[in-house]
Amino acid sequence: MNILVLLKMVPDVVEELEVGPDGKSLDTSFLRTILNERDDHALEQALLLKDRLGGKITVLALDAPDMDDVLFTALAKGADRAVKITGAPEGLTTHGAARLCAQAIAGGPGLLPADLVLTGVQALDDLDGLAAPLLAQQLGFAYVGVVTGVTADGPNATVIKEYAGGVRGEFAVRLPAVLGVQAAEKPPRYVPVAKVRAVMKAQKIETVPAPAEAGAALVEVRQMAKPVVSSHAEMLEGSPEEIAGKLCELLAKRGLL
C-alpha cells in the first residue's frame, strides 16, 4: 500500500498572534510555526496502517520554516520518503495550495500511484476543512473527511467517520482516496531525539519545484483584526461567606432570584 501524507505548518499559538502592519496578515516577526495537529494524526494513522499492512509512506509538504525538522521527525517515526515542494508563491489561499499540491503530486517523481492520501481534516487556518476535499477533486480521487480510523483491504478501504453526538459511520471507499483525518486510532507516537538526529545524518529530504501555474486567487483578505473586547468578567473577592453574599446580591439585583 502506497500512502501519501500531506503535512502543513500553522501558526503556533503558544505565542500571541499579532496583526501585521498591512492590517491583512499576521505579524511574522515573532511568529513560529508548528505542524498542524491533525496532520500529525494523519501521519500517525499512516504509520499504523504501515505497521499493520506494510507498504510505503511518503510525506509531502510545501516548504516552510522549520519544515525540515518536521520531515526528519516523520522519517524517524517510520515514513520512507520525505518530499518538499519549494518555491511556492507566498500567501497561498487554501484553493491555491490544494491546486499546487495536486499538480505536484501528479507531476512529482514517483508520488503516484498512491492508494491513500492522508491529511488533517482541518487546520488552524483552514477551519472549513477545504484543503483535503479540494485536493481530492483535483486528483479525481474519492474523499471522506472527519476520519477516525482506517482499514484497507485490496481495492477498498473501510473508513470510520465521526458525526456529532458520538455517532460514527462506517464507509467502504474505493481506492485511491483522499482522507481528511480528525484523529488517528492512537495518539501520535514519540520518537527519541537521538533517532531524529541519526536520520538527519543518514537520510535526505527530496525537493520538487512548485509548478509554475498556480492560478489567480479566488478570495482576497481585506482586513485582519483582533476581536474587540466588549465586556469584562468581574471577580468576586473575599471569604467564602462574603463571596456568597455578594453573589446573592448580584443575582437579586438582576432579578434572577
Add this chain to the structure above:
Amino acid sequence: MSEPAVLTEQSACELTLDNLWQTSEGQRVLSCMQCGMCAGTCPYGDVMDYPPRRIIGMLREGQLEEVLKSQSLLNCVACYACMAKCPRGIRLTEVLLPLVKEQTFAQLPEVPAELQKALQNTLRYGNPMGESPRKRIEWIKTAGVPIRIFQQDPRPADVLWFVECYTSYHPRGQDNSRATARLFHALGIDFAILGNEEKCAGECARLLGEAGLFDTLTDYNKVLLQKYRFNRIVTSGAHAYDAFKYQYAPQGFDYEVHHTTPFLFRHLDKLKPKLTKKLNYTVTYHDSCCLGRHNGFYDEPRALLQAIPGVKLVEMTHNRINAICCGGGGGGMWLDTYYKAKGYERLSERRIQEAIATGADVLAVSCPYEVSRFEDALKVFGADKRMKVRDIVELLAESMEA
C-alpha cells in the same frame, strides 16, 4: 523571525551498553557481588520487576532484552540512593542506569502521554511546561531589584545566573527567583542572566534516557554560553548544577559552577548580619537528591537555615544520605499520572508524611521541583494549612525584610 532549528547534526554520546564492558566502569559493574543494597534502598525497588541488583545480574548474563521489556527503569527517579549505598562504588545512577534507560525508552511501545508532552515541549520551547520562550523573563518584572540580561548588556559579569525552567515559569518557582535576585543584590554580587535565550539544561531528559534531547539542549546551551564572559555559573536548578558539573565539563565546558544554596553558604559571613527579621518557624529540611547524596551538600543548607534568627531546625526520620526522594527526578516529574495509574505510591506523598510527623511549620527545600510536589502532597493529606513548603532562598529573603 523564526528561531534557529532546534535539531542539529551531531552524534549522541559514545558510551553504549555494548562497549561499556570494555571500560573501567564496566569492569566495576562486573565486580558487583549482588549484595542487594541498591535494591533495598531504591524507593521504587518494590514495584520494579527487576530492581538494580537484578538488572546488573541479568546484564552480566546477557539478558538485556528481558530487562528492557520489563520497563522496570521507567520507575527509576534517579535519586542516587543505589549509587550512594553501593559498597563496590558502581556509578549506577550516573552511568549504568541511564544507558539501560536510554534503550528502555527507545523501545517503549508507548511513551506515557504526560511525559511525551513534557519532552516535546522541552525540545520545542526549551521548557517542559510548553510556555513561550519569550515569557521566560516575565518574572523579573516583579523581582523588585534590577536584573541584567546578557543579551541586552553583554559586558562581562562575575556570575552567570542560570535560572532554569521551573524557577522561570512556575508561580512558586518564581518566588524562588525573586528571592535569589534580592539575595544576590543584597550581597553585591555582579550577576547577569541569559534571559529568553536560556533553555533547559536537560539533565532530567538525560537521566530519563532521552539522551538525544539532552545532546540537542547541550549543543544549544554550549554555543550560548560561549557568547558571554563570566567567571562562574550559579544555577537555581539542582539538576542543572549536575548537568554543568558532570556533563558539560568533560565536553570542555569546565566552568566553575555552583548551586544557589551552597553558593550562598560561601557568602554566609556577609549574609548573616542582613538576616535581621526573626522567623519563629520550626523547620525541617528535605535533602534534595542532587545536592545531598550526589554532591554531599548536607551541612551547607542546614547552616543557612540555622543562620536565620528564630528558626528551629528539626530532622525527619530519613535525612542526609538516607533522605527519601520527592519522586521528581529522572523524568518522574512527568510520570505522576503513570505511577498513579499503576497504583504506586507517589514518593512525594511518602516523604511528606515524615515531614508532617516532625511537627514542623515549614518544610525547607533546595530543588525547584520540590516546592510544587510537596505542596501537592500536603494537600493530599489535608495538611497544607499546618505546614508550608519554602525554598531556603525564600526563607533567607524573608529574614532580610526590615
